[in-house]
Amino acid sequence: xxxxxxxxxxxxxxxxxxxxxxxxxxxxxxxxxxxxxxxxxxxxxxxxxxxxxxxxxxxxxxxxxxxxxxxxxxxxxxxxxxxxxxxxxxxxxxxxxxxxxxxxxxxxxxxxxxxxxxxxxxxxxxxxxxxxxxxxxxxxxxxxxxxxxxxxxxxxxxxxxxxxxxxxxxxxxxxxxxxxxxxxxxxxxxxxxxxxxxxxxxxxxxxxxxxxxxxxxxxxxxxxxxxxxxxxxxxxxxxxxxxxxxxxxxxxxxxxxxxxxxxxxxxxxxxxxxxxxxxxxxxxxxxxxxxxxxxxxxxxxxxxxxxxxx
Ligand code: ATP
Ligand code: MN
Ligand code: MN
Numbered sequence: 506x507x508x509x510x511x512x513x514x515x516x517x518x519x520x521x522x523x524x525x526x527x528x529x530x531x532x533x534x535x536x537x538x539x540x541x542x543x544x545x546x547x548x549x550x551x552x553x554x555x556x557x558x559x560x561x562x563x564x565x566x567x568x569x570x571x572x573x574x575x576x577x578x579x580x581x582x583x584x585x586x587x588x589x590x591x592x593x594x595x596x597x598x599x600x601x602x603x604x605x606x607x608x609x610x611x612x613x614x615x616x617x618x619x620x621x622x623x624x625x626x627x628x629x630x631x632x633x634x635x636x637x638x639x640x641x642x643x644x645x646x647x648x649x650x651x652x653x654x655x656x657x658x659x660x661x662x663x664x665x666x667x668x669x670x671x672x673x674x675x676x677x678x679x680x681x682x683x684x685x686x687x688x689x690x691x692x693x694x695x696x697x698x699x700x701x702x703x704x705x706x707x708x709x710x711x712x713x714x715x716x717x718x719x720x721x722x723x724x725x726x727x728x729x730x731x732x733x734x735x736x737x738x739x740x741x742x743x744x745x746x747x748x749x750x751x752x753x754x755x756x757x758x759x760x761x762x763x764x765x766x767x768x769x770x771x772x773x774x775x776x777x778x779x780x781x782x783x784x785x786x787x788x789x790x791x792x793x794x795x796x797x798x799x800x801x802x803x804x805x806x807x808x809x810x811x812x813x814x815x
Contacts, residue, residue: 522546523613525589528622534573534624535757540779545751546619548779553612555786556749562638563628564597564606571622574753578624582606592787595633602620608633624753627744630700631693638693639700640801643667643745644675644708645735646684649728650735655770656718660732661685664711665765670813671707674800677765678748679774681758684732686745690797695804697741699814703804704736706812751779761785764793 515521520530523778525604530543542545549556570578571587582605593616596603601708609615616625630639635692644664648657661677663677665685675687691700708721712734714749723735738745746760758775759782777785802808 514755518734522616522648523550523611525591525613525616525620527596527616527690532573534570534622535779536573536575537755538757539778540757542619542622543622548585548751549615550612551783552749552786553615557609557612559749559755560628561610561702562608562632562634563630563747564595564608564633565618565629566627567607567618567621568621568624568625568627568753569752570624573622574624575705580686587621589620592617597636597645609670624751626746626747626750627742629742630739631697638694638743638750639695639697639739640691640693642673642689642700642704643738644689645680645738645745645773646686647728647733647735648684649731649733651730652732653704657685657732658768658770660711660715660719660734661687661768665713667711668762669808671808673802673808674740675798676762676794676797677768677801678760678762679776679777680746681760681777681807682754684775686760688703688748690801694803695809697808699741699804700792700812701736701739702785703809704739705814706814708734708736710812733770756780762794764794767793 506752520527527543527598533541534540534545566576566580566582568578570576584605592607593610595608597606611785627662630641646660653732665675668689673689675689678686678688680686712719712721718731720731722786748760749763750760753756757779759779761777761778
């Protein structure tokens, strides 16, 4: 038998993808679909040109479920031994000194996250090149149970109008869960405090117009029977699930950018999943978020003033 050289090639029961070692490639991560670790790694390999432009170079939080979705899952912000060394790290200054965060640059890095059992990937709204200046805002529409889907659609549309009337351009994505995200591209200019104050003012003004159905207040009591416009995704260190990444939920749903004209009563937040997304992407004539970067504006003094933020 040929002797296996240390560190070269997969061992028995392992495989490798894009040069990254995958242990337990046949481990079922999503039992409802029989979706394995290798399947998920191949999914990211296949859609890498869609997922990477939005995700690359952002500090990450991970939801790791090493035994799969039905096993124990935990949120993790800082690298631990299980994360392959090849996944890049960045020092992020904090109150008690710097802490390391993971980020990705390539499809191989994504495979490295899958190797560590990352079933969800949640990036910051800024990139490591300008950590203190977010380049997106996220308005996260969270319907309380029992809210009709057409209400969620209506609020997505009216909030879009409000944001556009301010001179910004929101883009829409399904979350793979229950709600929708409106994502607004920014020139990285204003800091986190300003970004959050701006998002809060917009959310509160919107909620005030329809207080029976909307709230910008995260308290459980206020959210009862309403849609919560969650602006809290826009603080330093806060995250929102990345476009084109999977959720650790039934059917392996994926958070997916869509065009505004795709928003209709038949579309649900969990419409797309690991199984059917590749077909959608193959059939698309153009990027549903075409023009995203070009639409970026700085949150300048005039914009802040227009919503009453000093
Ligand atoms: P849904 O449409 O079901 O609301 P969602 O991704 O918007 O899906 P939320 O519960 O609204 O889910 O959370 C919004 C974002 O906040 C998440 O995508 C995640 O990045 C972050 N988040 C939520 N809960 C946690 C948590 N316990 N730890 C870290 N980040 C979290
Ligand atoms: Mn949400
Ligand atoms: Mn939320």
